[in-house]
Amino acid sequence: MRLGFLVDLSRCMGCMACAVACKAENNVPLHSWRLRVKYIDQGEFPDVKRHFVPLRCNHCENAPCERICPVSALHYLPNGIVNVDHERCIGCASCMMACPYNAIYIDPITNSADKCTYCAHRIEVGLMPACVVACPTHANIFGDLDDPESEISKYLKSHRDVMVRKPELNTHPKHFYVRGSTVALDPLASERPEGFTLFTEVKFLEHIGGH
Amino acid sequence: MVGAEVTFDVALPKVVWGWLVSTNMWAKSIATGSFLLGIYFIKKYPEQDNFFRKWLPILGIIFIGITLLVTVLDLHHMFRFWKIFLHPHFTSAVTLGAWVVSAFVIVLLVAFWSWATGNKKLLDRVMIPGFILAFFSTIYTAGIMGEATAREVWVFPAEMISMLLSAMIAGSAAYLIVDALYGQILKEEIRRELGYILFGSSGLAAAMFIGELFFAKMHSEFSYEVIKVLAFGEVAPFFWLGIVFAFIIPMTLVGIANEYRRYRYAWIASVFALIGLWLIKHAWLIAPQTLPLS
Numbered sequence: 001m002r003l004g005f006l007v008d009l010s011r012c013m014g015c016m017a018c019a020v021a022c023k024a025e026n027n028v029p030l031h032s033w034r035l036r037v038k039y040i041d042q043g044e045f046p047d048v049k050r051h052f053v054p055l056r057c058n059h060c061e062n063a064p065c066e067r068i069c070p071v072s073a074l075h076y077l078p079n080g081i082v083n084v085d086h087e088r089c090i091g092c093a094s095c096m097m098a099c100p101y102n103a104i105y106i107d108p109i110t111n112s113a114d115k116c117t118y119c120a121h122r123i124e125v126g127l128m129p130a131c132v133v134a135c136p137t138h139a140n141i142f143g144d145l146d147d148p149e150s151e152i153s154k155y156l157k158s159h160r161d162v163m164v165r166k167p168e169l170n171t172h173p174k175h176f177y178v179r180g181s182t183v184a185l186d187p188l189a190s191e192r193p194e195g196f197t198l199f200t201e202v203k204f205l206e207h208i209g210g211h
Numbered sequence: 212m213v214g215a216e217v218t219f220d221v222a223l224p225k226v227v228w229g230w231l232v233s234t235n236m237w238a239k240s241i242a243t244g245s246f247l248l249g250i251y252f253i254k255k256y257p258e259q260d261n262f263f264r265k266w267l268p269i270l271g272i273i274f275i276g277i278t279l280l281v282t283v284l285d286l287h288h289m290f291r292f293w294k295i296f297l298h299p300h301f302t303s304a305v306t307l308g309a310w311v312v313s314a315f316v317i318v319l320l321v322a323f324w325s326w327a328t329g330n331k332k333l334l335d336r337v338m339i340p341g342f343i344l345a346f347f348s349t350i351y352t353a354g355i356m357g358e359a360t361a362r363e364v365w366v367f368p369a370e371m372i373s374m375l376l377s378a379m380i381a382g383s384a385a386y387l388i389v390d391a392l393y394g395q396i397l398k399e400e401i402r403r404e405l406g407y408i409l410f411g412s413s414g415l416a417a418a419m420f421i422g423e424l425f426f427a428k429m430h431s432e433f434s435y436e437v438i439k440v441l442a443f444g445e446v447a448p449f450f451w452l453g454i455v456f457a458f459i460i461p462m463t464l465v466g467i468a469n470e471y472r473r474y475r476y477a478w479i480a481s482v483f484a485l486i487g488l489w490l491i492k493h494a495w496l497i498a499p500q501t502l503p504l505s
Binding site: 014023033036037039042043055064067068069070072088089090091094096097098100102103105106111112165168169171183188192195198201202203 | 219227
C-alpha cells in the first residue's frame with residue numbers, strides 16, 4: 001500500500017474548509033499550519049485569474065526530512081506515510097531545513113517538529129483524512145496509489161496534466177496536482193510582497209530557532 | 212496576463228537556523244583547524260613542539276566546547292540531546308557529526324592530559340585517529356548542508372572544500388594570535404609558514420565564493436535568487452564585510468608581514484580573518500532561508 005494525495009485545482013474554490021478541519025482534527029496551535037491554502041492573483045484587471053493552492057506535506061518516497069532526522073523521529077509507516085514521533089524529536093529543526101516544501105513546523109506547545117500525517121490516526125481506523133471529508137467540492141482525492149481501482153489511481157491515469165512540486169529534487173512526492181500551473185506550484189514564480197493584502201498580512205515569522 | 216503575486220497566505224517561518232548555527236560552524240573551524248595544523252607543525256618542527264602540544268588541546272577544547280554549547284542551546288528539546296546516541300539514525304549527517312565530534316572531544320581530552328602530565332607519547336598515540344576525526348568534524352556540517360535539500364545553494368562537495376579552507380584560515384589565525392599574545396615565541400620560520408597557510412587558504416576560499424557569485428552555473432532558479440540575496444539583499448552587508456575581513460585584509464596584511472618581516476601585521480590579519488569568517492558563514496547560512504519554499 002502506498003497512500004497518496006491528489007488535488008484537482010480546478011475544483012478548489014479556496015474556502016479553507018480543509019485547513020480548518022485539519023486544525024481542529026489535529027489540534028494545530030495558532031501560527032502553525034499542517035495544511036494551508038495560498039491565494040495567488042495573476043494578471044492585470046480586467047484580465048486576471050486567482051489560483052488557490054492547498055499545500056501540505058508531500059509524503060515523499062525519498063523524503064529529505066526522514067533522511068536528515070538524527071533520531072528517526074520522522075519515519076515511514078508501512079503505508080508510505082511519513083510520520084512524526086513527537087517524543088523522539090530533539091527539536092534540531094534539520095527537517096525544516098531539508099523539506100523543500102516548507103511543510104514542517106516546530107509546534108510551539110510540544111517544541112517538537114510536526115506536520116501533516118495524512119491523518120494517520122484516522123486512516124488506522126478506516127476513516128478518510130479530515131481535509132478530504134471537509135472539502136465541499138471533492139478537490140482532495142486520497143487513496144492507495146498501488147491499487148489500480150482506487151479513485152486516485154484512476155484520476156491519475158485519466159489526466160495528462162498531473163504535476164508535483166519541485167520534481168527536479170528527486171524527492172518523489174506522493175502528492176499530486178491536476179490542472180495546476182507553474183504560477184500555482186512554484187513559489188518563485190510569483191511575488192510575495194509583505195504587508196496587508198486581501199484579508200490578512202502576508203509576512204514571514206521572526207527567527208524560530210531554539211533561542 | 213502578466214505578473215503574479217501572493218495575495219493570501221499564512222505567515223511563513225523565515226530563519227530556522229540563525230546565529231547559533233553560524234557560531235557553531237565558526238568555532239568548529241577554529242577547533243579542528245588548530246588540531247589539523249597543530250599535528251602538522253608538531254611533526255614538521257619537533258624542536259618547537261611544546262607550543263603546539265600545549266595550544267592544540269587548549270584551543271581545541273575551548274572552541275569545540277563553544278560548538279557543543281551553541282548546538283545544544285539551539286535545540287528545542289536540549290535535554291533530549293542524548294537520544295542522538297541511543298536512537299541514532301546513521302543516514303543523517305547530524306548523527307554522524309555528533310558521533311564524530313564526541314570522539315574528537317575524547318582525543319582533545321587525551322591531548323590535554325598528555326600536555327598536562329608531560330607524557331608526549333600519549334598524544335603521539337592518538338595523533339592519527341585525532342587527525343582523521345578532526346578532518347571529519349570539519350566536513351560533516353557540509354554533509355548536513357548537502358542533505359538540506361530545500362536550500363539548493365549549499366552543495367556538496369564544494370561546501371566541504373570551503374569548510375576545510377575555513378579550518379585552515381581559522382587554525383592558522385588562532386596560532387598567529389596566540390603567538391603574538393606570548394610575544395612571538397615561535398620560530399620565524401613557523402610564523403612565516405602559518406602566514407602562508409592563512410594567505411593561501413584565504414585566497415582559495417575567496418576564489419570559491421567569488422567564483423560562486425560571478426562564474427558558477429546556477430543549477431536552479433532558487434540558487435540564482437540566493438546569490439542575489441547574498442550580493443544585494445538583506446545579508447549583503449554581512450557577506451561583503453566578510454569578504455573584506457576574511458580574505459582581502461588578511462591576504463594584504465599577511466603579505467606585508469611576510470615580505471617585510473613585520474609580523475605584528477600578521478596577528479592583526481588573523482583577528483580580521485576570524486571576524487570575517489563568522490560574518491561570511493552567517494551570510495551564507497541565512498541567505499537561502501530568506502526565500503519562500505512554498
